[in-house]
Amino acid sequence: MEKAFVQVRSATVRFAGDSGDGMQLAGTQFADIASQTGTVVRTLPDYPSEVRAPTGSLGGVSGFQISFGDEDVRTPGDSPFVLVAMNPAALKVNLPELQPGGIIIANEDEFTPENLAKAGYSSNPLSGSELSAFRLIPVAMTRMNEEAVSRHQLPHKEAVRCRNFFALGLTLWLYDQPLQPMLEWLMEKFRANPVLMAANGASVRAGHNFADTAELFRVQHAVARAELPRGLYRRVTGNEAAALGLITAARRAGRTLVYASYPITPASEILHELSKHKEFDVRTLQTEDEIAACVAAIGASFAGAIGATGTSGPGLSLKAEALGLAVMTELPLVCIDVQRAGPSTGMPTKTEQADLQMAVYGRHGESPLVVLAAATPADCFAMAFEAVRLAVTYMTPVILLSDSFLASSAEPWRVVSPDELPDLRSAQRPTQEEFAPYRRDPVTLSRPWVVPGTPEREHRIGGLEKADITGSVSYDAANHQRMVELRARKIEGIARDIPAAHVEGAQEGDLLVIGWGSTYGAIAAAVEEKVRAGRRVGHLHLRYLNPFPANLGSILSKYARILVPENNRGQLRSMIRDRYLVDAAGLSKVEGRPFRITEIEEGIESMLGGQSQ
């Protein structure tokens, strides 16, 4: 049969099924293969917060979205073009997101009366006209998969579990992706279990062959390759990257990493990842609560380790007092806040950026600290490293903001060579002056990090106000004024030691779009689109939120208007208005989901109004 090829610049595919259907694995494999064929791949899992929701229920649908193509692929995709639906619930949950004219590959075997009822369908959507706006490809996946694996004599339950690879085989064919990497992966993965290796291999081949021969599949899509800088690449999620960044920074500082944390969604993977790498002298402490995690990290730091902790919103609230202690004792500390939708328990698996002002301002007393935000999953590596660099150079706590979206989505990362990174052992400059716990470096205003075990330097620190230089307890009025100002100036001075902000797109003009954190991809794509359309729009993405880059004010003055899209009610917007007295407008989305590119484009258009191009 003659089949056609369609060339596209990018494509978005979503695998969706029951929690137990192996959608995350199928999606990850697809992403790995597409990465190796030279496309940019960005992924986003979407799984239920329940550990095992009832089978076939709407609440139990697990999804994995992949967007891949040339270098303009900036996000895991606004909406999928292909939806692989393993059961009626998966179809129902994901259909509203599917592009008009998109492809539905449905496992028709699972569209049984019982499953249809669980998903709330009164009739089978595969047989009506309900899906006429899409190209529907019903496939008897369960049955064909069972036939494919039958000669491997797996127990029925295990045989059924292979069908995610059948679906994967279909989808790989659809995008003209090679099977070989998949088969190699299976050989490695199931080295100890040749039966499973063979059965899974048979499933993926069967899916691929079926698509190749069946009338239903008429068109293959060839996705454009990306132009990327040369180098060795891997895919990382934000949480993996943050963990790797901490390990790398601790090693470059020549110190032990102590990561103390209390399990919390969506930050726990950082603890899991770090727990795997004990040969790097990474000491992970699963503490009894969020407060203990923060103060244990402070204690470790007092003793000379790189003390770090990680959490999400509710935990950041609990750590507030301890962060103040780190400000007062002027000890290095990294606190990663993987934000999620709040307030209170909120929506633990959904993304939001509403902890910004909590991070910058949320402590009692005058309590300045450094706040950073990673822009993309891979950027979590660079910013975790930067958090450690600033913490040890300036003897200060640093909050690194990530979020649920960054934590779980993955993108290609050009692997850095550790030697390219700064040597953090020299972060503290030696001084000739006589030791005093609060005698500051004249440039950084940092106090010396002299740790227990150092002879003749015994000293006491704590949460009470310190006398300048000696560090003795002091309630002196003028001293308090001076110390409050010194702590503030120390943090403000960091603006001299961080990169200047730079604008992508128009360097001056009608509109500057300012973002921070995980909105990077959507804003970058939207602004590029508008620039291509001739709009005078620039995009500035802040990775340093306290202090701001020194040149931020001068950049603002080059644009007629300012738009700040955020997954909150305008927290950065009000900080910018407060600091620079500019009339920044906001674009707020708090649905627990990232911005779509089109939403940013619409925001830009409404700001530019009827202005001619």
Place this chain on the structure above:
Amino acid sequence: MKVQQAGSCTEDCPETALPVLTKQDFKSAQEIKWCPGCGGYGILSEVQGVLPRLGIPREKIVFVSGIGCSSRFPYYLDTYGFHGIHGRAPAIAMGVKCARPDLSVWVVTGDGDGLSIGTNHLIHCMRRNLDLNILLLNNQIYGLTKGQYSPTSEFGKKTKSSPLGSIEQPINPIAIALAANATFVARTITDDLKHMRMVLEAAARHKGTSFVEIRQDCRVFNDEALESFKDKTTRRESWMYLEHGTPIRFGNSGNKGIRVRGMEPEVVVLGENGVETEDLLVHDAHGSSIAQAMFVAELPQPEFPTALGIFRQVEKPTYEDMLVAQIDGAIARNGPGDLAKLLNAGTTWIVD
């Protein structure tokens, strides 16, 4: 401070070739701000006396505290010190000890700090068996906030925040420590410094979490707390000393003991009704179960005296030793971490 000649070790210095430290070496220049007559002075003095006997260089000793009168302790010692936030000292100390297991780490807390706002950390610290020495200064009142009842205040206690009497049952610090499976649990008292010295030194030498409740009064807000001990006529009736392997004896003539029938304790008098020494409860601090120590700790009061001494002393692996063993094991298996290998892990591909 003078340097010890190698080989001339005296009883005061069990280790050799280390600088000999004296009590004076551990006194800091900070002015002590406890009220005149406070039991804290005696505790501080005994700690300063015990530290030089341990043979640990001064720079390797760290005192960590929380908030309250007791928690001013680190400022008065010329060691490394960390005055933390309310209730969190055990967790801070955990971080210190895990980063540097070679340090001698002490936690000083109080009945409010350790058993109210920070009970959680205290319990988890003890169950992990970190090698720390925890001193809980129990004066049964909030002193620094000026006189409210504490979690160890007796039922009915009239204070500024309970003018009609507290309606809360007190918590027993020893029972909490035993329930958390602390490997060293003891109680001592400021009015018996000799006993305190013995307990502190035993606690310091114990490997694992040592929990020491130190009973003291508060001259300003709870002056009567130790009245029954100060009064020579009631001291031996209301208090008893525990010694491992020895029958528990008390009373002004030392002729009283405790007999246990089934699970019921009773006070008996030697020689009366045919009671002999063999009938008395013998203290066992080394039992694998906490049961007997808990039995003694929870004897009903005031029918039975309050026990002083070491309730429990057993050996178990410490948290930090096991933490480091896992790291050493990983290094032995995988070699010391190679950053380039770590960063290049997983599925990788090359873009030319």
